[in-house]
Amino acid sequence: MMSKPNHRSWVLTSLGAAGIAGLVFACSSSGDRSDINVPPGGTTTTLSDGGTTTTGDNAPPAPIANDSGTQATYVFQPVGPAVYVPKIKNLVLGLPATDDEIAQVTKDPTTFRALVTGWLEQPQFEQKMLGFFRNAFQQNNVSLNQLETNTNFQNDNWLNGGYQAVFIRSLEDHFALTAWDAVKAGTPFNGMMTTTTYEMTTAQLAFLTYLDELQVADTGQTTNRLVARHAIPKFTINPGSSASITDVLNPSSSSYMQWPDPVAIPASCTSTPPLTYDSTSDAGSNNEGQNYNTLLMLIFGATINYPPCWPLDMNGNSQTPATPPLLQANDFTDYRPVAFTHIAKTDTTSPAFYELPSLRAASVTNPVGLHVTREGFTGTLAFETNWGTNITNESRVTTNQSLIVSIAQSIDGENTVSIFPPNTTDLDHASNPACTGCHSQLDPIKEFYNHSLTLFYSDQLDQTSLATQAAFGIDGVSAQGTFTPDLFNILATHPRFPLAWAGKLEFWSTSVAAEETDPELIRIAQAFQSSNYNFKTLALETFTSPLVTFAAATQTTTDNGVLNTVARADHWCAALTNRLGVPDVCGQITTHPTNTQQTIASRATLLPTDAYFRGYAYATLATNPDLIFRDTVEIICQAVAGEVIDQSTDAGASRYSSTNPTAAITDMVNNVMDLAPSDPRTAAATSTLTNHLAAAEALGATKPQALMSVFTLACTSPSSVLMGL
């Protein structure tokens, strides 16, 4: 039963009170604050551009006390359409604004919303949002090793090495694609908390259905359901077979369970397999489980031992050459929505992991039946890979990260959240006063997870866990329940949900968190909620908001000043990609990157990048350029220069030709430096680049080399690497 606060006026009772208390404290002090941005011991430095600066942050100008001297605010300097139109278009699409677009908004600022609305329909917006969703739903950073550890999967050699990158990519991408489906369809975005339909590939389904057959208890003890029901009495793996999968799965066929293996048996090997796996003779033993494991390996192209032809080496490793999976290459990328249904423990996972045609046919109307609850963003292998738990942690990390994703709430024992009666707290150390805060809040919530899932993200069968009641109590919303779907329903309708997602998108745009009590942030959240959680409404309201444009003051800028920041790797790389027409410049999503992409991807890790942390409701990002940043952008720009100057490819002519430097420089100023032709700075920038070309040639550089240096200059220019100039 769930109860909600009497009024959800967006002051969010306790949250609002806490925030206001902080502000009152800030405003109650008196005195001049004009000196507090200068770090102790800071030194004034003369810059090479003739200016001076003080070491430390690029802090905004000092706040000025008002007449009464009791409250200090920052002097706000709004920016106009010439600044915010390019900034927002860069954020949304990674493309430069045109003269017409800037002129239109300059003439009538109210047309900006229509302009942004149009941008939201462009394909580049999808790419930008997929990156946002991967991070916001905490689906990044997948490694097979960690996945195997967190699920207690006892086989680290089940997937052909040549397919690992694309499989991992699919694990990281599929929930973002699921979220994008909701964006496209305009369905309520809070459905991402509760959805049981995911964008899936056949390869993912094959692995997921196999994993579902392994019930791993909290203790780590595994019960193999395939073994328990002797799923396949006998099968062979036959390199000489050319049977189709349909025939292999057809009990009436002479090829039934005669699995082909595309491995090429050398002529010298006279004792050619097939290998026979007889679960009748192996029944109940570890060997039977290993038989199914071998079949999984065959499906995924892992090396299978053929001792008669390739004896094991001295370390016991197979010498059999790698062979393609029985899965087709397309099975790793054939995304489509697939519904999951939760089946009883006595039912059979359906389809089975080896029924490839059935897995390929899985869809919304032809669902997959699993024992493990797969619901919302936490129901993905990627989320499970990110947040392993253990017997002491007891799913607390899973629970807390779920709260962070859905309602931007981290429980660390210090937050102002309602205290749930600690009747379900653990006994281990919850009685310690230092721990009570966390446990009284978090432990009742974690029971939702412990009720549904074991510590290895398997279906829970332990009767004690199944008998434990779970409860939720944050910000005036109190509810009780049992399984994780109960929790997800609470989160989907929690009053913090729209505010949290308004804050997430605002932070993605600016790298600086808006105050949760800022009326402008609350307005965005209200609009999002009023639209029945239409994500494009959230996007429109956010990207046209002064919180992002800095076209007008907000409570956040009044209290904290304006903080312009460096471009994050995500935004900068997308801009270079989309503006230069070089696919995935930074190699961030390519599964088989080129050498240049690998180099750039490695260097880009030194730039501020979208990220999430354990226990933090908001990501924290470096906002200042430092010497590492400066060197990094220069190296990346030099690498990109080699990709766009005099580099014709099968895809077309080179972006820039050293035989036409004038056209190249014009494009670099407009595209790379983001200066529209009508921008008053364009002429001077063009002149600087043109003069650089001549000076470089005068120093002995060839024309291509000189143009590469020009590109590097444009690419490292302030308007390329700093936001909102």
Next chain:
Amino acid sequence: MDHAKRKFLQATLFGAGSVGLRALATGLPIGLFSKSRRAKADVNAADSGLVCAKPQYLINFISSSGDPLNANVPGCYDDDGIYHADDPSMAKTKMTVGSTSTYGAALWAGLTPAVLNRTAFFHNTSETNAHPDLPKVQRVQGDLQRSEMLCSFIAKNTGSCLGPGGDAGVGGTVQPQPITMANEIVTYEGAVQAPINPQNLQAVLTGPGSPLLQNLQALRDSDLDKLNALFKQSGTASQIALLDQYALSQSEARSINQQILSDLSKIGTTGDPRNDYNIAATVLLKMNLCPVVCLPLQWGGDNHGDPNLAGEVAQHQQSIAQLEALYRALTNYGLQDNTTIMYQAVFGRTLSVASHEGDKMGRNHNGGHHCTVVVSSALNAGVYGGVALNSSSTDYQALPINSSTGQGAADGDISYEDLLPTVAKTIAAACGVAEAQYDFQLTAGQALKVALNSA
């Protein structure tokens, strides 16, 4: 110990109004959000307190995993109720640390005299048992003003004193902020410092692959200055501040001593990532690039499940070897006398079998005990503080410390609650932070004078 103040600072960091988070996110001092008058006073004190007396670089090993660093150090072998791995390297071994005759793991006893004679073991509590609390521990649980981290507080107070001319007040490191190679949150004046790794550091600092483009760098720098000036002409104050910082970053990048960069080429050649961290850290300090380098601490990790403590043993062996190698590398650079090495985990781990499911197959979190290990010429080697069973006899926790002897004692005048700030003050003092500064900025505890080497 001002608990009310500590509670307030903890609450403001992540609680009411999230002012700490706002400070983190915006890169602005927390005082901007909550303590305007006090912040002004802080600056005044700081301005008058900067003294360049025997400054030390700091290599700060940190981890949010809560490694069992505390479990096998000297001071944890006197009570037979504390369990250790059966491996010979963890065997109870008599050893002398400074003037202290004690027992420790054979690994610690086997440190070379050059290192052991500068090693101080501070038994204390980090006052938490939660992984995400490493930033709070770094901020001395609210006892360090302005929400600064200890490593950054030290950096801020020593950076301008280090390097050529530092003692005359005309030197200073290239950048004042710490450089972190640990995948943990490190902030300087509230601004998060982006973590880097040795390979990327090597690649970036040793320059681009194109010699010709490198040759044109000076020309580009000059023209980039022109572009900076162009954008400043029409910039708002915040835009100009950012442009100034960008220009400064170029100046800093060009001031790096190119010759020493060749040392970075050794990274990745030894097959041991710990060596790479050592090389990167020592080169950064030799380059005088920053006053503090943060590195990942690995003494067994989050070892709830660690059969026979095998992982704990292996990582202890590797970390001891890394410490020895690091000290040798510092010695090769002549930095061994003005570099402090510090190990700080987010918390320690359980020491009693009863606290770990009754077996020795791992260790759980222990909010009551941690051991900060410091190697420094500015410290007297020794074991400071100690452990005893907690009131419920379920596990061990740190003892109060007798400030005159440095020994742990139930009636020690440095209370359990003041152990962490006391260790922080002592390390700040060892690194050369002026007494007036650390006494003003750290609002609790006292520098443990008996641990400070006045020579």
